[in-house]
Amino acid sequence: MLTAVISGFIFALLIPIILGRLKSISTLWVALLPLTLFIYFLSKIPEILAGNPIKTSYQWVPSLGINLDFYLDGLSLLFVLLISGVGTLVFVYTSAYLKGHHYLDRFYAYLSLFMASMLGLVLSDNIYTLFLFWELTSISSFFLIGFNNDKEDSRKSALTALAITGFGGLFLLAAMVGLGQITDAYQISAMAPMADAIKDHSLYGWVLFFLFIAAFTKSAQFPFHFWLPGAMKAPTPVSTYLHSATMVKAGVYLLARFTPVLGNHEWWNGTLIIVGALTMVYAAIHALFRIDLKGILAYSTISALGILVFLIGLGSPDALLAASVFILVHALYKATLFLVTGIIDHETGTRDVTQLGGLNKVMLPVGIAAMLAAISNAGIPPSFGFVGKDLIYEATLGMGDLAWLLTCLAILTNVALLVAGFVAGIKPFIGKLPEKFKNVHLPAPSMYVPPLILAGLGILFGLFPGVLEGGLIKPAVSSLTGARPDFHLQLWHGFNLIFLLSLITIGSGTVLYFLLKPSESLLKKVTAFDRFSPQSLIMGISRGFALAGKGWTGFFQNGYLRYYLITILGFLSLLLAYRLFIGVELLINTDVMTEVTFYEAVVLLVMAVAILFTVFSKSRLAAVASLGVVGYSFCLIFLFYSAPDLAMTQFSIDTLTVILFVLVLYNLPKYLKLSDTRVRIRDGLLSLIFGALISILALEVMSESLSKKTTEYYAENAYLLGKGKNVVNVILVDFRGFDTIVEITVLAIAAIGVFGLLKLHLRSTEKE
C-alpha cells in the first residue's frame, strides 16, 4: 500500500522530465497511473468484504509515534476508489483539455502530487501522517488553483484557499495532538475502543472544536465556504477533481473517520447538524442566482457538502448510510457537470448560462451526459440520485421530535439543488442555438467520454443498486457504525411517504426552474448582500490585521538607529528597575570586595576621563579613539584579575572596533551641528539610568552566593576529558563546542549580511 501512495509522488517528480522529452505525442498514457491504482484497489474489495481491513505499517520516526501506518477499511476503500477512479477520467480529460499547453507537464505533476496526498490522507491510520497528507493536499491545491499564475485573480484565489485550508490544517494538528494526549495512542484504529473514555475527558470539547474547524475549512462549510467559489479559477479538471469529487470531501472524510471515536455526543451531533443545515440551505439558495456555470456548480457543491456534514451530524445508522451513498452520488453527477462545463467553456468560450442554449444540436454526446447528470442530481428515478435522496429523507424522518423541521430543510435544499442542476446541465443544451455558436463542434473523444462514463454510472447504479451495495456501501457503513449493517439498497420502495416527498421535491423544483430565470440584474441584487457575508467579515479581519501589522512595524522599525537604541535601552531599564526595586532587597556586600589598589585607581581614572572626553568631544574620530582607550583600560583590569584570555580577546576586538569606526566615520563630514540640548539631555538621562541599573545589578550579583559546582567541574575535567590546560579554550572547543559552531555560523551570516547590504546598495546606485 505504501507503493500505491508513494508512486504518485515519484510520478510527480518524474513527469516533468519525461514529458519534457516527449513533447509531441499524446499524453493519454499518463492516465495509466490512476488506472493502475484503481484496479489495484478494486482487487482489494473481496478482502475488505470478508471483514478484514488491510493494515500495513512502516516505521518513520518511532520515537515520536510518527509512522507510516496505512489502514484500508470500507470507508477508505470508498474514497480511494473515488480518488483513483475520478482521477483516471480527469487525467484522460486533461490530455485533451490542456493539449499543447506550455506547462502541461507541470500540471500533471501537481495533479499526481495531489492524488498521492489524497490517497495518503484517506489511507492514513497514524494521526500525524494524516495531518501531513492533509497539508499536502492543501499545498497541491494551492498550486493547481494558481495554475494560471499570470492572472491576478488566480493568484489571489489560490492564496485565499491556502490561507483558509492551511489555517484549518493547524487546527487539525491541534486536534490530533489533543487526541494523542487523551488516548496515548497514535493510531486512529486503536482509538475507537476508547470512545467512551475520550468523551468523558476534559479535553474532549477542545479536540472537537479543533477538529470541526479543520473539517469545516477543508469542506467549505459556513462560514469558511467562500474559498471554494474562488477556487473555481482553476482549470476545469482541477475543479472537477479537487473541488467537487475529492479534496473538499476530505473534511467529510475526517468527520466520518472520527465518527466511531468522537461521535454520538450531543456536542458532536448538535454542531454538525446546525453547521451542515446552515451551509446546505445558504449555499443552495446562493446557487439559484448565479449565472456563471462554475459559480452555480461551486455553490451547489458547498450545499452538497453541507448535506454530508448534516447527515454525519444526524449520526443514526440510516443517516450514515445516506451519507455514504450520497458521497458517491454527488461525485458522479457533480464531476460530470464540471467536465461538461469545461467542454462548453473550451468550445464556446463562455460559461454564462444566460447566453448558452441549444448546444444539443452541435454536441449531442455531451448533452446526453449533462442531462443524465442533471437527472441524477434531481433525484428523478431511475437514477442513483433517487436512491440517495430517498435515503436522506429516510434519515431525517427517523429523527424523532425534529423530524419535520429537518426534513423540510432537506427538501428546501434539494429543490434548490435540483434547479441549479437543471440550469447547469439542461439549460445550455436545449432551446435555440445562438448564431455565434453555429460553428461549435464536438471535442475530442477523450473529453466527452469521461463525463459520459460518469453520468452513465449514475444511472446504472440507480437501476442496479445491488452492484454497489455489497462491495462498497456495506463495508463503508460498517466502518462508520462499527456494526455489520442490515439494509438493502433498492430503487423502488413502493408508494409511501418518502416517495411522496420525492415527488414534491421534483415537482416544486421543476416549477421553480421555469419561474426563476437567472439574469445579471438578479445576481446584482443578491450580491448587494455580500457586505454582510462571512467572506467580507473574514477578509476585513485579514485587512485589519495587515494594517495593524504595518502600523506596528512602522512605529518600531522606523529606520533610525537612535530610536532603536532608545527603545531597547528604555525597555530594558524599565524591566530591570521593576525587578530591582520591587523584587530584590538592595544589599551591597562590601565584605567580598577587595581593596582598591593604586593601579586600579589609575586605570579607573583614565577610563573616567576618556568617557567624559568621548561625550563632550566635538570630533567624531577623537570620540572613537577615546572609546578605544576605555576598551584598552578594560583589558588592563582583566589582566589585574588574571584573565589573560579575556584581555587578549578584548584587546583585539577593541582594535578592530576602532578601525571599523574610523573606516565608517572617516569619510563623513565633521559635526556640522551637534544635536540640540534637549535631545542630548534625554539621551544622557537614559544612559545614566541604564548605566546605574547595570551597576546595581553587578553589585547585586556579587552579594549572591555563587554556586561553584560548574566552575569546579570544568577545572577538574578540562585536562582529564578535554586534554587541555587552558580551561577557557577547552570549554570553547570541547565542552561547549556546539555553541561555538552556532556562534561562528552566526558570525558568518552577519558578514554575509554586511556584504550583501553594502554591495547590493552599490550596484543599485551604479545603475542610476
Place this chain on the structure above:
Amino acid sequence: MKTIIFKSASVYLLPLLLLFSVFILLRGHYLPGGGFVGGLMASIAFVIHSFANGVENTKNIVKFHPGFLMPVGLALALLAGSLPLFTGETFMTGLWMDQPVPVIGTVGTALFFDTGVYLVVIGVTLTIIFTISEGL
C-alpha cells in the same frame, strides 16, 4: 597614514603577525590563546597591511576573496565535530592521536575545530572591513 616607515614596517609585520596568530592558535589548548583570538590577530595583521598599502594591494596578496574562508572554516569545524560519528561516538566527542606530532604536540579533533573557528573569524572580519572600506 602612508608614511614610509609604516609602509616598510607593514611588509614585515604581516608575515610576523600571521605567524604569531598561528602560534596563538596552536598554544590555545594549554595556554592563553585559541582560534578566536588567533583569528582576530591575523585579521589585524591584514588590516595593518591594508592601511599602509591600500585595500587593493592587500587583496592582491590574499588572491581570493576572504569571504571564501567562512565556508571553509565552517566545514572544517563541522567535520571535526562529526568525525567521532564514524567511530561510533557522539557528535563533538574529542578524538586524540596516540603519538604526539613533532613541534605541534598531541593533535586532536579540537585542534581542527579551533582552526575552523580561526578561519571563520578571519573570513568574517576581513569581509566586513574590506566591504566597508570599499563601500565608502
